[in-house]
Amino acid sequence: MRGCAIAFDIDHTLAIDNKLERIAFLRLLEAVDAEGGAPLGTLDQETTAIDVLLERQRSGAFSIDEAVRRFVVERGVAQAQPFVLRFREIALSLVDEIIVPLPGVSRMLAELREQDVATAALSNGWSPLQQRKAERSGFAGPVLASSDIGAAKPDPRAFTALVETLGLPADRIWYVGDNPHSDVVGAKAAGLRAAWYNAEGRAYPKDLVPPDAQITNICDVIGLIASPVVR
Numbered sequence: 001m002r003g004c005a006i007a008f009d010i011d012h013t014l015a016i017d018n019k020l021e022r023i024a025f026l027r028l029l030e031a032v033d034a035e036g037g038a039p040l041g042t043l044d045q046e047t048t049a050i051d052v053l054l055e056r057q058r059s060g061a062f063s064i065d066e067a068v069r070r071f072v073v074e075r076g077v078a079q080a081q082p083f084v085l086r087f088r089e090i091a092l093s094l095v096d097e098i099i100v101p102l103p104g105v106s107r108m109l110a111e112l113r114e115q116d117v118a119t120a121a122l123s124n125g126w127s128p129l130q131q132r133k134a135e136r137s138g139f140a141g142p143v144l145a146s147s148d149i150g151a152a153k154p155d156p157r158a159f160t161a162l163v164e165t166l167g168l169p170a171d172r173i174w175y176v177g178d179n180p181h182s183d184v185v186g187a188k189a190a191g192l193r194a195a196w197y198n199a200e201g202r203a204y205p206k207d208l209v210p211p212d213a214q215i216t217n218i219c220d221v222i223g224l225i226a227s228p229v230v231r
């Protein structure tokens with residue numbers, strides 16, 4: 001049906017990223033070591049520290065480049081900039097090997113193309129990594145990354161950028177994502193229709209705005225196209 005669009009979260013909705021950025025930071029640690037820096041602790045402690053850093057970056061506290069600068073400076077490296085570039089190279093080089101598209105995604109996207117449904121992706125992360133992840137998943141539409149928008153999900157400004165990209169009224173756009181807080185609550189706050197992708201059979205948090213639809217199989221996205229639009 002024309003006049004409706006489907007937008008997607010990327011991580012754990014279209015693909016599993018298998019902690020790609022954590023691995024990129026651990027690889028960067030080797031380079032830090034080689035340049036005279038020093039790890040802060042054991043591998044377990046480094047992994048925990050990296051996850052905390054990435055969590056803050058994904059929530060919009062700072063950019064991925066700033067995360068890399070903080071990481072290397074904390075480990076005794078004075079010249080951070082070469083590591084910023086090196087981190088991006090490492091992360092992008094890992095995409096083909098590490099990103100795994102979820103089963104059914106390719107078929108679902110082909111069906112949407114067949115039906116001429118407009119699509120876009122909105123992800124908390126940085127370009128071009130999110131772009132490459134989307135491509136690896138077989139996704140061919142526009143990809144918006146929070147670092148480019150200047151706002152991260154669930155901030156409604158991130159979804160407003162998505163609406164502008166798709167050029168349709170917000171209530172004619174479905175947003176499909178696995179995270180109740182950032183995907184469902186964020187999309188609803190911006191006036192989109194939200195479909196919660198619940199592949200693991202979890203209970204939806206009682207204290208959050210409920211989704212308009214819940215799907216357990218990504219191929220069920222096709223059924224959303226025929227859903228009546230509520231105005």
Ligand SMILES: [Mg+2]
Binds near residue numbers: 009012013
């Ligand atoms: Mg996700």
